Amino acid sequence: MLRSSVLTRFGPLHQRLCAWQTTAMPTPLSFARSFSVTARLGEILDISALPHRVQPKYKESPTSSLLSLQWPEPPRNLLIIPKFHAPQVTSSAVTFAKHVHKEYPLVNLVFERRVASQVHESLPFPIYTADPSALHDKIDLVATLGGDGTILRAASLFSLHSSVPPMLSFSMGSLGFLGEWKFDEYKRAWRQVYMSGSRVSVTDLQDPHTQAAVNRPPDDEESLQLHDAWSHVRGKSMGLTRSSKVLLRHRLKVGVYDTDGVNINSQLMPTSTAEPQQLLPPTPPALRKPTKGGEPMRQAFHAINELVIHRGPNPHLAIIDVYVNGRFLTEAVADGILVSTPTGSTAYSLSAGGSIMHPLVKALLITPICARSLSFRPLGLPLNSKVVLKVSEKNRGRELEVSIDGKRKTGVTIGMEIRVEGEMVGRTPNGGWAGGVPCVIRSPMSGNPSEDDDGWVGGLNGLLKFNYPFGEA
Template sequence: MLHSSVLARFGLLHRGLYIRQAKVPSSSQPLARPFSATVCLREIRDVAQLPPRVQPKYKGSSTSSLLSLQWPEPPRNVLIIPKFHAPQVTSSAVTFAKYVHNEYPNVNFVFERRVAAQVHESLPFPIYTADPSALHDKIDLVTTLGGDGTILRAASLFSLHSSVPPMLSFSMGSLGFLGEWKFEEYKRAWRQVYMSGSRVAVTDLQDPHTQAAVNRPSDDEEGLPLHDAWSHIRGKSMGHTRSSKVLLRHRLKVGVYDADGVNINGQLMPTSTAEPQQLLPPTPPELQTPTKRGEPMTKAFHAINELVIHRGPNPHLAIIDIYVNGRFLTEAVADGILVSTPTGSTAYSLSAGGSIMHPLVKTLLITPICARSLSFRPLGLPLNSRVVLKLSEKNRGRELEVSIDGKRKTGVTIGMEIRVEGEMVGRTPNGGWAGGVPCVIRSPANGNSAEDDDGWVGGLNGLLKFNYPFGDT
């Protein structure tokens, strides 16, 4: 090995490179072989180095209420979010990343900062990280490993945006009602998501790997070129008839306003002690639209489960005025009020006595928490309803707490109000999709597309024990 000063003289020292040289017989003889360099791979890079996000398309079907995932080109940047404080889950995330990297070397992996610091020494290739505000323009696909809370954490990273990447979720938590896949299925799950819309048909993973063959495209895909990154993929059979199915989960748009009518969403603070105690990132100036009063418009904060306003440690019941579409509905006297999505109907709202709603139903729910009046029952409203919650002047507590998906919170006092409405979804001018959280649904293992590919009923019976007989074990 040459001395470092000699290497530096010839410009051979470089950060991240280890340089090896063959033995030199004598100074007058040429080298036996040229220098070779190996990149130091166990490193963390900034997500800014990654290519821009690939926006998928979602197609409807006359035979299914779910959407079909269609990539215009293979996804490249994958955000992996494992459950916090679970070493076994973190180990599974490393296993998943290693497998995908070996089989699909063009895929880049992104982790949250604290997770990246834990796993980068276990991964023999570079990984990426960034603050949540920088993820939206880079992430093609999100993979979660954990329970429902992990999915909420993943969705909260995109809570200021109308477009959320598809989510592939593995159930590894205590309940996992939202998680579709078992982790032992990760090879099949990844294969289906990655190849979705590719029109490539190849042999099954259990058979010897063979060269990919292009399947006959559907009528609306005739003439479309096959992307080069798919042309040499080996493994499980896909094809244009087996695109991954997506359940689009509706969200709430939430705005918190002070007594002067000014949006104070920027003051929402994270609830988890595991996250940095920092405010939401400001809206970029180019995206700010002035209000009628000339003030900058703050982005809505999105919730996939619910918004809750509650009395917290206050000994008195909360008194909250509820308005729907500008009309006064009722004065609620209770521990609190929940405004939930159909997805959130199986969460806090269910525990408070709310109705269970299928996630495809376009509605939002108003559920009282321990109401004083026994006749105050949960309400279902159209998704586009505008709900306003105001602290009544009769409220004896000085401040109530507002929590959004359990991830962000703030305090509200008399004169302040919370405005909530359902997020509408639809196609964008460029053919993409805006609104909602697209969740990849587990497909039947035998590939029979005629089977019910919506696992909601199974989760309702198997996990929530719906209408479980009394006394049975």
């Protein structure tokens, strides 16, 4: 009764309000349409929507043993990989992501699925994720926050491919021999790698419309084109000629073969319980046929550190026949055998008594693990050597365990073999490089090219305590 009297008294006003709402207010459908084109804050999107990968170029220098990173256009898709089970590192990854998004809004930020689910609510903008198999075609650059294990995890995401994106590594783990940068340098480190090869001067960045011709060589169409691509960036750059230095770390190519000579790499399983127990993509039918000796390895799994075959929980020593370039070398009786890269020479191989090798040395290192014979010493071989490890019949049917970079494993029995060879690196027809893991090296503040290798030397002295007297820290 009350409702009826109110409507009667204010009927004309009510009608006018209804008419105004009809003409001035959008319908619920129009609201839905207007917001459907804008991604929700904190949303996780699929990487398929991102542009394809930008392939960098690497230039050699007569004054440096390292390569120079040259982007043909600014990198757009950045994969951020923080250390697992480290809340402080995850927080740093969020800080880094917010900085990149704020200062470089055209960069898309990508995380592994598990990490994306942890950080997306802390980021007021959309992020991207995908299964590892989809990363290779999309990722321009990788940033790792953690120790050497985090770098290995990042490299393993591209273990089936000959081309790996450049890696910018911040040392935040228990062992940071491979990590070049401290995290408090993240702004300088990111800007350096993002601007690498842009040929943009400081004045160009500060005022691209009025100062575009300052400090640029005349009639240089390439410089002009590159400047336009980076013209949205403000602030300092690296100058016209400077660029990030890259150490291209060689990898191993590993193939596990059954008793019929068929590649079974697709049966390799992850070793980490933190990752999904996901098999590798199946071997294509054309590659399942047994290969003849001397042919290039097919369906290779790449390792940046080492391949190890060991006795596992068995109480008896493993017996392994070792062949080099098709010739029998020795019967190894030991806890196991390591085949390492120069990068891996300071990892498991070093703990087993192997030699330390500079990462630019093109070589393989065979290291026995607690060999029965004291005369079995570590061996250095050319990078293009083909090493075959066969499980001897003397193992009496016992299964040995194979581990690749500590990231994938499988079991091998009598008649099976592991084939290992060094991955060769070189130029591609489009001017890029194939092979290896390109790691961005921290540039010396002095700018002296002779200091290129100081990070490696400093690592020996500072982290490994190279040749320190016993008992001194």
